[in-house]
Amino acid sequence: MPHDHHDETDASHPHALLPSEPALRVKALETILVDKGLVDPAALDAIIDYYEHEIGPHIGAGLIARAWVDPDFRKDLLRDADALIDSLGHGGRQGEHVVVVENTPETHNMVVCTLCSCYPWPLLGIPPAWYKSDAYRSRAVREPRAVLAEFGVSLPADTRIRVWDSTAEIRYLVLPMRPDGTDGMSETELAALVTRDSMIGTGLITTGLITTGLITMAGES
Amino acid sequence: MTRIHDMGGRYGDGAVKPDAPEEPVFPQEWHGRALALTLAAGALGRWNIDASRHVRECLPPADYARFGYYEKWLGGLANILVAQGIVSADEIAAGRALGPADDSLRNRRLAAEKVVPVLRSGGPSSRPVDTAPRFAIGARVTTHPIAGNQAISGGHTRLPAYAAGKTGTVVLHHGGHVLPDSNAHFGGEAPEHLYSVSFAAGDLWQHAESPADEVCLDLWDSYLTPA
Numbered sequence: 171m172p173h174d175h176h177d178e179t180d181a182s183h184p185h186a187l188l189p190s191e192p193a194l195r196v197k198a199l200e201t202i203l204v205d206k207g208l209v210d211p212a213a214l215d216a217i218i219d220y221y222e223h224e225i226g227p228h229i230g231a232g233l234i235a236r237a238w239v240d241p242d243f244r245k246d247l248l249r250d251a252d253a254l255i256d257s258l259g260h261g262g263r264q265g266e267h268v269v270v271v272e273n274t275p276e277t278h279n280m281v282v283c284t285l286c287s288c289y290p291w292p293l294l295g296i297p298p299a300w301y302k303s304d305a306y307r308s309r310a311v312r313e314p315r316a317v318l319a320e321f322g323v324s325l326p327a328d329t330r331i332r333v334w335d336s337t338a339e340i341r342y343l344v345l346p347m348r349p350d351g352t353d354g355m356s357e358t359e360l361a362a363l364v365t366r367d368s369m370i371g372t373g374l375i376t377t378g379l380i381t382t383g384l385i386t387m388a389g390e391s
Numbered sequence: 392m393t394r395i396h397d398m399g400g401r402y403g404d405g406a407v408k409p410d411a412p413e414e415p416v417f418p419q420e421w422h423g424r425a426l427a428l429t430l431a432a433g434a435l436g437r438w439n440i441d442a443s444r445h446v447r448e449c450l451p452p453a454d455y456a457r458f459g460y461y462e463k464w465l466g467g468l469a470n471i472l473v474a475q476g477i478v479s480a481d482e483i484a485a486g487r488a489l490g491p492a493d494d495s496l497r498n499r500r501l502a503a504e505k506v507v508p509v510l511r512s513g514g515p516s517s518r519p520v521d522t523a524p525r526f527a528i529g530a531r532v533t534t535h536p537i538a539g540n541q542a543i544s545g546g547h548t549r550l551p552a553y554a555a556g557k558t559g560t561v562v563l564h565h566g567g568h569v570l571p572d573s574n575a576h577f578g579g580e581a582p583e584h585l586y587s588v589s590f591a592a593g594d595l596w597q598h599a600e601s602p603a604d605e606v607c608l609d610l611w612d613s614y615l616t617p618a
Contacts, residue, residue, distance in 0.1 A: 201487060203428065203478070207497040213427075263513040312400040315604075339515075
């Protein structure tokens with residue numbers, strides 16, 4: 171049986187030769203690759219700029235808000251998200267194949283990647299630290315209700331939780347339930363209510379928060 | 392059998408700590424640099440996403456456990472650059488280049504103006520498969536009894552240990568997708584039908600928190616047999 175060649179000996183772990191301080195480790199690798207003519211520092215700046223400024227949860231929130239106000243859009247999003255997302259120009263790396271899963275009073279969806287940290291980058295941006303943590307990766311599949319409690323979320327016992335462990339190149343986006351009391355809101359106002367965590371399934375968009383928000387808005391106007 | 396990354400269901404990791412509102416995208420400046428360097432090196436085309444995952448999984452368990460997310464990326468990047476003969480171990484130790492790369496590789500350098508188009512187009516893993524899917528939605532299937540690469544000892548697989556040898560129900564069919572177990576080892580894309588399979592929590596865990604809750608995993612045809 172063939173064996174994996176990365177294993178066993180120190181010589182096969184060249185990373186151990188890098189400086190121990192992470193910032194210096196990056197700098198050393200960047201210097202080597204730039205000097206060898208393999209990496210353009212301006213391309214690195216462009217990549218960082220793209221992930222810091224171009225993509226983020228506002229893109230996913232826009233899809234959710236539109237699905238709340240437009241039944242045909244909602245149907246298409248749930249049936250064939252890829253075609254819709256491509257037509258809107260929101261495809262890309264780590265979001266080539268997307269499935270949108272709908273929360274209902276009966277079923278709550280929650281997304282994890284136990285083997286690494288797969289996440290729908292073009293729709294939500296770079297995953298937060300907690301999503302990549304050992305605690306979330308190890309526990310979300312075994313005790314989702316305990317994990318949700320750490321986010322302040324408590325679900326009725328008769329709501330079934332479905333945890334999606336992203337083991338392939340399919341990226342999952344949760345379509346949260348539209349909260350009560352938002353009938354008169356515009357798509358833009360609704361998008362502002364949609365949190366990143368609600369699209370991962372570790373947050374709810376509650377009427378209580380919205381009521382507080384409306385009162386605050388009224389008080390300020 | 393399994394490697395350190397396969398941690399689903401593990402005990403002892405403590406509480407999840409949600410982030411503060413307005414947490415920066417890259418909490419440390421070097422995080423963004425590490426991500427960008429990894430993507431730019433990947434654009435040289437010498438490896439694929441499955442190989443890059445596998446090289447991170449092959450970090451020594453003690454390193455994997457103590458490294459943060461981007462440190463794992465850096466460790467994996469250094470190792471795969473050397474394994475592919477792009478950078479030498481001497482260069483890593485010296486912290487500088489000891490010679491230029493081949494022209495054929497230099498010609499593949501990612502230009503700054505190509506960054507956005509490349510990131511926006513991505514790299515789909517869907518592929519045509521000649522055969523009809525073996526399983527219909529609703530079919531009961533059992534996963535391979537051992538969560539290991541079926542051809543290569545210690546090789547890459549996407550069947551987590553907690554779901555090995557378990558029986559569940561097919562809930563989605565995604566069409567054909569590149570098989571990571573082959574592609575990670577440069578054995579070809581070997582596409583297979585990919586399914587989402589739902590398992591009852593009560594069938595996965597000795598002490599299920601709520602037995603009727605479910606965990607769904609995306610699993611390739613060769614991971615499954617009819618139940």
